[in-house]
Amino acid sequence: MAGRRGLSSTSLNLTFLGTASAQPSSTRNHSALALRLNSDVWLFDCGEATQHQVQRSKVKMGKIEKIFITHTHGDHIFGLLPLLATMLNGAGGTADGVEDPRTHMVQDSPDPLEIYGPLGTRAYVRNGLKYTHTLLGAPYVVHELRLPSDPPDGDHTSLALHAAESPNGRNIPQTNGVWSDVYHDTIVSVSAAPILHSVPCIGYVVTEAPVPGKMDPAKYIPHLKRTKTPMSVMSRLQQGESIELSDGTMLQGPLKRPGRKLVILGDTYDPSPIAELASSADLLIHEATNAHLPALDSNTKPEDTFESVEARTKSRGHSTPQMAGAFAARIGARKLVLNHFSARYPGNDDVDPTAKTIMEGIAGLAEEHYSGKIICARDFMSFDVNVPQEHAWNK
Ligand SMILES: [Zn+2]
Ligand SMILES: [Zn+2]
Numbered sequence: 001m002a003g004r005r006g007l008s009s010t011s012l013n014l015t016f017l018g019t020a021s022a023q024p025s026s027t028r029n030h031s032a033l034a035l036r037l038n039s040d041v042w043l044f045d046c047g048e049a050t051q052h053q054v055q056r057s058k059v060k061m062g063k064i065e066k067i068f069i070t071h072t073h074g075d076h077i078f079g080l081l082p083l084l085a086t087m088l089n090g091a092g093g094t095a096d097g098v099e100d101p102r103t104h105m106v107q108d109s110p111d112p113l114e115i116y117g118p119l120g121t122r123a124y125v126r127n128g129l130k131y132t133h134t135l136l137g138a139p140y141v142v143h144e145l146r147l148p149s150d151p152p153d154g155d156h157t158s159l160a161l162h163a164a165e166s167p168n169g170r171n172i173p174q175t176n177g178v179w180s181d182v183y184h185d186t187i188v189s190v191s192a193a194p195i196l197h198s199v200p201c202i203g204y205v206v207t208e209a210p211v212p213g214k215m216d217p218a219k220y221i222p223h224l225k226r227t228k229t230p231m232s233v234m235s236r237l238q239q240g241e242s243i244e245l246s247d248g249t250m251l252q253g254p255l256k257r258p259g260r261k262l263v264i265l266g267d268t269y270d271p272s273p274i275a276e277l278a279s280s281a282d283l284l285i286h287e288a289t290n291a292h293l294p295a296l297d298s299n300t301k302p303e304d305t306f307e308s309v310e311a312r313t314k315s316r317g318h319s320t321p322q323m324a325g326a327f328a329a330r331i332g333a334r335k336l337v338l339n340h341f342s343a344r345y346p347g348n349d350d351v352d353p354t355a356k357t358i359m360e361g362i363a364g365l366a367e368e369h370y371s372g373k374i375i376c377a378r379d380f381m382s383f384d385v386n387v388p389q390e391h392a393w394n395k
Contacts, residue, residue, distance in 0.1 A: 010187055010208060011038050012260060014283075015382040017053035019339045019347055021267075021289045021318070022075055024048070027347035027355075028379055030075045031340060033264065033285070034059040035206065037188060043067045044204060044264045050079035051086050057380055061087055066183070068190070069117030070266025071201035072124060080115070081128040088113065088164065089137030090129075102135035103163050112139040112166045116182060116190075118200045119150045122169060123157035129164075136164035143170045145179045145192055145202055178277050188259075193274035195265055198317030203265040203274040205281075212238050213254025223249055260385055263333070267340060269314040269323075275331055283385055284333035285377075287340035288362060289318035296361045299344055325366030325374070334388060336370060338362060339377040347378040 013036040018029035030047025034057070041063040043050070054061050064087060069077055084090060094100045115121060122142035129136070142165070146152060152171060161167060172179050178193040179202075188208050195203045215238055224231060227245040236243060237253035244250050263278040264285045265271050271278075271286070278284065292309035294300045310320050319327075321338060328336040341347070345362070349355040359376040366374050375381075 009211070011036070012208070012262070012385040013382060014262075014337075014385060015057055015059050016339065016377045016379060017043075017050055017057060017059070018045075018047050019341060019377045019379055019381075020047075020075070021287070021340045021342050023343040025343045025346065028341065028343070028345075029053050030079065031070075032079065033339075034064075035262070035264075036063075039063055040065050042206075045070055045076040045266065046078075046080040046083055047075050048078040051083045053379065054083075058382065064113070066114045066116070068202075068204050068264075069115065069121050070203070070264075071118060071197060071199055072120045073199060073267065076266065077117075077121070077124065080125065081132070081134070084113070084125070084129075084136065084140060085134050087138075088140065090134045093133065093135065100135055102137050109139040109166065112141040112168075114183075115140060115142045116192075117142065117144060118202055119144050119146055120156050122155050122165075123159075126155070126157055126159050126162050126165060129162050130159055136162075139164050139166050141166035141169045143172060143182065145182065146171050146173055147194060147200055148174060150200075177273060191277055193277050195268040195271040195274050196317075197267045197269065201266045201268060203263065203268070203271055203278070205274070205277050206262045206264070208259030208261070210256035210259050212240060212256055215254060220251055223251060257387065260387065262385060263331070267317060269317050269319055271327055275327075278331045278333075281331060281333040282388060283335045283337065284328050284331065285337045285339060286324035286327060287319050288321040288324045288338040288366065288376075289313060289316075289340055290342055291321050291345075291362050291365055293358065293361045293365075296358055297344070321362045321365035322369055325368060325370035328366070328370045328372060333370075333372060335373045335375070336366060337375045337377050338366060341376075349376070349378060 015034040017032035020028035020030055024030050029049055031045040032047050032050040033044040035042045172182055180191050181189050183190040191205045192202050195201050227247050229245055233243050240253045240256045242252045260282045262283045263281040267287055290313040292306045313320050345358050346355040349359040363374045363376055
């Protein structure tokens, strides 16, 4: 949070750390995405070897303050324990009865590393740390987003809290089918909703708070002076309020621009339950695990058709590019980023013409249903989420 205070314009940057589905390849690692909010970093998913990917990127590991897990399939969470061990000084130990100070962590530290995820996330972290004898030099907390079918209490494990685990982990119930404002501060908020996959899975929506407009003091100060109004009302005008002066003059502060909205989905064959929460997203990140590209993909089975590939993809809990494009159109997203690709689609399309053709083919399939901008993510791709053109006057 410290890195975000006091800045009038928030920088939102995304770096894809892993864009593979079930199996990684030499050009794609397992799922992980870093969102940089000014200098703070939030991770979405943490597949195997995410810490290596962080080290190879411009994302600073020490700045990670929150980790959001979409679901507990290994390709989205296997990297969490090693990342925690590195970030929170989890290496080493003591022998021969020498006491390790990390066994007496203060568990209710005010500033633990925050992890959000579905039921099982807390148990996975606690058990993994316990059975690998990992002690941590700084605390963490796990907040679970509970489905109506989940038990409201309990942690899915009988193990006691880990020495570094804060007891303040919340079990967050749904309200009207969504988890509203699981986190918020003055700059951004995070809400979430379930999306349909082969196991419980969560999509996250990060929304920037409305941003105050640009003030032109010359428009206001002469009126304030004339009516001897205290200059302190300038801060109310800056917030977009209107003020009536003693002589009846009305002053209207500059209107706020809407905050940017990012929708980050996990694996899904149907994200309908998040559609309303995700509407009018500036950016939608949607998986596209399998595609039918008969003219481009030499591994295409002769009997395959668009219909058979879609049926097979759905039956495994996943989406095709066409399904992702249709959902982007349904929610009115400004931009669509596809990720979570099968290992058969190489991720070096910036240097390999064949890989580039395949990625263009995948984007082309999504285009059949969606007319906005489409990007196929590759590992280490990084870009800013800009203020939309119509609001850019206020940037
Ligand atoms: Zn996956
Ligand atoms: Zn999965």
